[in-house]
Amino acid sequence: MPSITFVQPDGTRRALEAGDEPTVMHVAIRADVAGLPAECGGQLACATCMVDVPEDWVARLPPAGPDERDMIEDTIGSVPAGRRLCCQIPVTPALDGLVLRVPATQG
Numbered sequence: 001m002p003s004i005t006f007v008q009p010d011g012t013r014r015a016l017e018a019g020d021e022p023t024v025m026h027v028a029i030r031a032d033v034a035g036l037p038a039e040c041g042g043q044l045a046c047a048t049c050m051v052d053v054p055e056d057w058v059a060r061l062p063p064a065g066p067d068e069r070d071m072i073e074d075t076i077g078s079v080p081a082g083r084r085l086c087c088q089i090p091v092t093p094a095l096d097g098l099v100l101r102v103p104a105t106q107g
């Protein structure tokens, strides 16, 4: 299964092996990754699971849907390039090597 790395604002990195979790958010929650409270549990209702995807990975992920984009914009006023809700990123083998930055704040 894929290895996904979460990078904190201070540069601290945690590489996690995904198991059978349905989404990247579930991988982060299982490992108690800091800065990702994911308060709604993946219901697309909280925007506390934001991550920044590196430019070279953006096109390799399923694109954000309109509801995801609206949730981000409603929360922080814009949708920065690469900004995603990690509860909307399904875990697949293709994610192996993905590095995600956790923003300093979740809104």
Ligand code: FES
Pocket: 025, 038, 039, 040, 041, 042, 043, 044, 045, 046, 047, 048, 049, 085, 086, 087, 088
């Ligand atoms: S966990 Fe709430 S929107 Fe992703």
